[in-house]
Amino acid sequence: MSTIYEVSKLAGVSLATVSRVMNGSARVSETTQRKVKDAMEQLGYRPNSAAISLASKRSNCIGILVAELDGVFFGSMMSGIEATLREFNKHVVVTAGHSDEKDELDGIEFLRTRNCDAIIVHAEKLTDAQLIELAKGDIPLFIINRNIQEIANRCISLDNIYGGYLATKHVLENGHRDIVNISGPDYKMDASERVVGFKNALEEYAIDYDPERIFIGNYHQESGAAAIDHFLEQQIPFTAVICGNDQMAIGAMSRLRELNRTPAEDVAIVGFDDVSFAACTFPTLTTIRYPIDKMGQQMANLVLSKVYQIKISTQIQHSFEPLLIQRQSVNAIG
Amino acid sequence: MSTIYEVSKLAGVSLATVSRVMNGSARVSETTQRKVKDAMEQLGYRPNSAAISLASKRSNCIGILVAELDGVFFGSMMSGIEATLREFNKHVVVTAGHSDEKDELDGIEFLRTRNCDAIIVHAEKLTDAQLIELAKGDIPLFIINRNIQEIANRCISLDNIYGGYLATKHVLENGHRDIVNISGPDYKMDASERVVGFKNALEEYAIDYDPERIFIGNYHQESGAAAIDHFLEQQIPFTAVICGNDQMAIGAMSRLRELNRTPAEDVAIVGFDDVSFAACTFPTLTTIRYPIDKMGQQMANLVLSKVYQIKISTQIQHSFEPLLIQRQSVNAIG
């Protein structure tokens, strides 16, 4: 592997000049530039990123902490971020927090020691206070999927409350009154916010809120099924179920089938996220769209502008609106 | 941010000694060790990874090239790899190749300039020859989901032919004779191998292979639906459809529903991969399990042992067997 030094010798210029043509950091005459580029070409020169990092105090790498590396939701998010960042030759280091406080903290620490220029976190167990504290640290922290007042300019989030409201209102409008809710873990902000929206909608329709009608799941399919069992066991009547995400929705649908209750026909189902398979369930799933890929792109732009002072053509959007996607899993009754 | 130098001063020892206790690279007396550790603690010292990389010629980072960062299959793969690698303090840089030759080449180049210690590729457009050539380069290349003779010790793969065979044989055993195949893109190795298995099974049952009965999809849901339309338009009769992956299988099921043909009852469906939602479709999807998470872990172990000379407790498994998972989407007929 050749170094900048060899390039400079072959080109007959100084180290500094080679560095300049690499970075475009200063004017270099056409001829010199040609010589240098030829030399680089000839030697198959490839810059050493560690040396660059060390000298420039910048790693050009952005850390991402997600709950899980698998999972369609996080996939879309990472995809949106990476694509944008890579255009600017930044790369993405990912790690998983497993919805566990210690793992999340470890993950962030791991990324810090990796000298990431910035860290984007999708935290689930860390509190706002912890995040605010971490944000005071040496490395810029950005938060996706949560809006924290104190560091709002570093957050990109969705109005989950409104999303929960939209979902619930939709079944209410379709005449449903016996509604249950399969929520994500209550320690997850987004989950509890969606529940708030659920309550708001009920209130609007003057329906008493009954805590018995909420089942706390874990955002995975199985818990959607478990929730159905639970409600049935508790003999809680329902004609509609609002789910914290699409995975639990399909879990619930699947279990209902097993119990000979037909989704849509017998029980209305609403999901959340609108992941790709939502359009292919049977019946197709009415859900709330969470534009996480777009949000990921915006986050990348935010990092680009704040950390690398790269000017982004468009205004960065910090807050997103959920959207009701009507498909077939909600029938009107009454 | 404090440096090793400040630690050494505070501890009253030399740079070298601090380095030694960090790496355990040589014996250091208990007392000295204590002093150094206390000093590190006190200063909140965090090693600079760029400096380490530069001096040690090792970045402790492993690049991964996948087709897409979203997609359940790749998610499981990355998850398996990352979890294992992180235990050894290696981190993972990911990038997407978008099933495009140029993007794949770019992606690998991108990871190379990032000075990754190794690159794990899930290539779709690159040929064996290209991969072999790349493997000769300066940075160790590992291949997942493909077995290339010449570099077999750097490959971890699944017997896709056998998988295709298993899927097809299963419907044959259930009495189906009019079978169509919705394949992934023909330029994708795994897709065409699965088709070979399909043909093998037909041959075993003395059924003539008819190229008309193969539809080349793109592994996405929509193409599963498109395939159904195609076969119907062409008036090709079928009672069973073998799919190249689970996404296309749900796409096909979904389209069949729309056309009032009930999956399982009217048409048997078999998927491939056994992604998480396969257990929650209606009917639940009979499919071929592709243990990609396990394969990812093995790949991580392979890298750990080959690149970092870390001894792995268990023998590394280079080739995996697919497994038929029987659910409800295949009914017996005849």
Next chain:
DNA sequence: TTGTAAGCGTTATCAA
């Protein structure tokens, strides 16, 4: 426009 030279924070080779 170009060159000189002092870092950047480690590792690793020698000596001691």
Next chain:
DNA sequence: TTGATAACGCTTACAA
């Protein structure tokens, strides 16, 4: 067991 010290490959004042 410890300490000096020369790399490692690049950036970036400061000069020329």
